Amino acid sequence: MADAEYVNIWMRPERPARGPKPAYSRAQITEAAVRIADAEGLEAATMRRIAAEIGAGAMSLYRYVPSRDNLIELMADRLMGEIDVTGLPSGDWRADLTRYAGELRAMWLRHPWIAAVQRSLPSFGPNQLLLIERLMGVLDPFVPIDENLSLVGLLNSYVEGTVREEISSAREFRLSGLTESEWMARSYPYIDQLVKSGQYPIFTKIVTEARQPHLSRDEQFRYGLRRVLDCIATAVPSTPAGDPRPGTR
Amino acid sequence: MADAEYVNIWMRPERPARGPKPAYSRAQITEAAVRIADAEGLEAATMRRIAAEIGAGAMSLYRYVPSRDNLIELMADRLMGEIDVTGLPSGDWRADLTRYAGELRAMWLRHPWIAAVQRSLPSFGPNQLLLIERLMGVLDPFVPIDENLSLVGLLNSYVEGTVREEISSAREFRLSGLTESEWMARSYPYIDQLVKSGQYPIFTKIVTEARQPHLSRDEQFRYGLRRVLDCIATAVPSTPAGDPRPGTR
DNA sequence: CTCCACTGGGTACGTTGTACGCGGTTATGT
DNA sequence: ACATAACCGCGTACAACGTACCCAGTGGAG
Numbered sequence: 001m002a003d004a005e006y007v008n009i010w011m012r013p014e015r016p017a018r019g020p021k022p023a024y025s026r027a028q029i030t031e032a033a034v035r036i037a038d039a040e041g042l043e044a045a046t047m048r049r050i051a052a053e054i055g056a057g058a059m060s061l062y063r064y065v066p067s068r069d070n071l072i073e074l075m076a077d078r079l080m081g082e083i084d085v086t087g088l089p090s091g092d093w094r095a096d097l098t099r100y101a102g103e104l105r106a107m108w109l110r111h112p113w114i115a116a117v118q119r120s121l122p123s124f125g126p127n128q129l130l131l132i133e134r135l136m137g138v139l140d141p142f143v144p145i146d147e148n149l150s151l152v153g154l155l156n157s158y159v160e161g162t163v164r165e166e167i168s169s170a171r172e173f174r175l176s177g178l179t180e181s182e183w184m185a186r187s188y189p190y191i192d193q194l195v196k197s198g199q200y201p202i203f204t205k206i207v208t209e210a211r212q213p214h215l216s217r218d219e220q221f222r223y224g225l226r227r228v229l230d231c232i233a234t235a236v237p238s239t240p241a242g243d244p245r246p247g248t249r
Numbered sequence: 250m251a252d253a254e255y256v257n258i259w260m261r262p263e264r265p266a267r268g269p270k271p272a273y274s275r276a277q278i279t280e281a282a283v284r285i286a287d288a289e290g291l292e293a294a295t296m297r298r299i300a301a302e303i304g305a306g307a308m309s310l311y312r313y314v315p316s317r318d319n320l321i322e323l324m325a326d327r328l329m330g331e332i333d334v335t336g337l338p339s340g341d342w343r344a345d346l347t348r349y350a351g352e353l354r355a356m357w358l359r360h361p362w363i364a365a366v367q368r369s370l371p372s373f374g375p376n377q378l379l380l381i382e383r384l385m386g387v388l389d390p391f392v393p394i395d396e397n398l399s400l401v402g403l404l405n406s407y408v409e410g411t412v413r414e415e416i417s418s419a420r421e422f423r424l425s426g427l428t429e430s431e432w433m434a435r436s437y438p439y440i441d442q443l444v445k446s447g448q449y450p451i452f453t454k455i456v457t458e459a460r461q462p463h464l465s466r467d468e469q470f471r472y473g474l475r476r477v478l479d480c481i482a483t484a485v486p487s488t489p490a491g492d493p494r495p496g497t498r
Numbered sequence: 499c500t501c502c503a504c505t506g507g508g509t510a511c512g513t514t515g516t517a518c519g520c521g522g523t524t525a526t527g528t
Numbered sequence: 529a530c531a532t533a534a535c536c537g538c539g540t541a542c543a544a545c546g547t548a549c550c551c552a553g554t555g556g557a558g
Contacts (some may be wrong), residue, residue: 008436008439011438011442012438015504019504020503020504020505020553020554020555020556021502021505021554022505022506023505023506023557024558025484026507039251046544046545046546047545047546047547048544048545048546051507055508056506056507057506057508058508058526058547059506059507059508059509059547059548059549060505060506062496062547062548063504063505063507067547068545068546068547069545115367116367118364118417119413119417120304123437124439124440124443124452128359128524129443129449129452130428132449132451132452132455133449133450133451133452135498136451136455137453140451140454144519145451145454145455145458146458146463146464149455150469150472150473153410153411153414154407154410154473154476154477156410157406157407157410157411158403158406158407158410160406160410161402161403161406161407161409161410162402162406165402168367168368168371187257189260190257190259190260190373191373194373194378199379200381200382200391200490201382202381202382202385202386202394203378203381203382203385205389205394206381206385206394206398209394211397213394214395220399223264223399224399224402224403227399227403227480227484228403228480229481230483231477231479231480231483233477233481234479235475235476264505264535267524267525267526267533267535269522269523269524269525269532269534269535269536269537270523270524270536271535271536271537272536272537273537295513295514295515296514296515296516297513297514297515300538305537305538306537306538306539306540307515307516307539308518308537308538308539309536309537309538310518311516312516312535312537312538313538316515316516317514317515317516474540
């Protein structure tokens with residue numbers, strides 16, 4: 001009942017006032033959970049497994065965290081902290097957003113399980129909040145806040161969308177225990193059957209021509225990112241708002 | 250062991266040659282599962298629940314589907330079938346993509362649980378395949394296949410990204426059993442505390458100014474979509490490839 | 499020194515996906 | 529026509545999950 005009072009994990013104090021010193025901490029638990037999720041996926045980070053990782057009993061975790069879902073919120077915010085936003089905004093919005101996009105992508109690739117966490121309402125943990133401040137600060141001088149949200153949303157969508165695709169191939173191999181070529185050999189009959197049927201000319205083109213990309217994933221990402229930034233540029237006046245804007249529309 | 254031979258759900262025949270007539274079908278099972286997921290979320294669509302829905306025993310489902318994960322693949326492809334692609338490509342790529350984007354978004358909103366399905370390697374079910382053919386056919390005459398993939402990927406990212414955000418708010422309410430205003434009242438103290446601290450000016454701006462949007466979600470979507478299409482337009486020559494292109498680059 | 503709010507953690511419960519095996523049914527080979 | 533084997537639906541059973549509840553022990557506040 002006292003528990004139900006805190007809807008928000010971020011408002012619940014980590015430790016009550018009195019009593020013996022706790023043996024563990026939220027940060028330590030979160031760290032262990034992230035370590036396990038990195039190595040074996042989010043579903044491997046069970047309460048028992050996390051507890052074992054830090055040498056605790058399973059039920060001890062509930063002294064620090066109300067539920068597994070809340071722990072996952074903590075993990076997600078911990079990840080946001082990996083995105084370095086020092087020096088943002090720098091004044092050059094394009095450079096800032098390029099850096100941010102690169103770091104976001106790198107973070108996702110380091111922690112692919114982030115794709116599996118269902119964000120319910122945006123969970124405003126400390127790292128998330130700092131990120132919002134710095135990131136939205138980049139375009140804040142140029143566009144109204146709704147437009148800013150919309151543009152940053154577009155950028156985030158692009159990064160998340162592309163990296164999701166990138167992740168999912170790797171994920172399948174990881175948990176099926178197959179290498180990529182083994183998987184290819186296994187699923188070849190199906191693809192081949194589709195191609196041979198002649199009913200799917202464009203699908204065939206994709207499989208036969210685009211399967212061996214002449215660009216690395218990194219280059220593909222940067223190429224697409226430039227396009228997105230160009231798109232954003234059309235909505236960003238070159239001088240901060242408040243100045244009498246030239247007819248740049 | 251015979252089971253392991255089919256890596257792909259789409260290659261495994263629904264029914265073997267001999268034996269008594271099955272009482273159910275994949276389609277029927279998938280339909281029931283979708284119905285439950287629509288009403289109560291994907292996690293409510295357990296094997297027992299689905300079986301009960303069609304009046305079967307839990308283990309009977311495994312005569313039709315090798316695992317729950319595979320059933321979810323079936324469900325996902327079933328959803329792709331809701332996207333109407335008749336008459337695509339029509340010749341007007343902008344109209345085609347606008348229509349597609351609208352239908353994709355509507356489908357997601359009808360079946361929000363789609364956000365929770367982890368696509369591993371793209372699962373090429375029949376509906377997915379048809380969609381690929383028609384959708385990629387829209388830009389196929391204009392751009393090379395890699396570029397096509399990239400542009401369609403951008404569009405998909407935009408739709409998925411925005412609709413994910415839209416979904417997640419509603420989801421929280423659904424499963425916490427709170428109305429939006431109740432939730433607001435509950436989480437207000439935290440938001441308020443952040444605002445009052447004065448440390449997060451931009452976050453404050455978002456919460457106080459942008460929380461009451463002057464545009465409906467639909468209008469926001471269409472507005473952002475136009476921007477994305479403009480962005481795509483810069484990469485699409487106005488005449489089909491093969492023609493000597495004017496210096497539009 | 500006493501008290502009690504707190505600690506870590508063992509036990510137990512309900513729910514999940516699914517392996518296994520049963521007795522009944524039916525298309526097929528003869 | 530009939531034996532056979534392949535299939536059916538499904539009851540039972542099990543391991544793993546999140547977590548409610550309880551308990552003995554601990555250490556700071558009075």
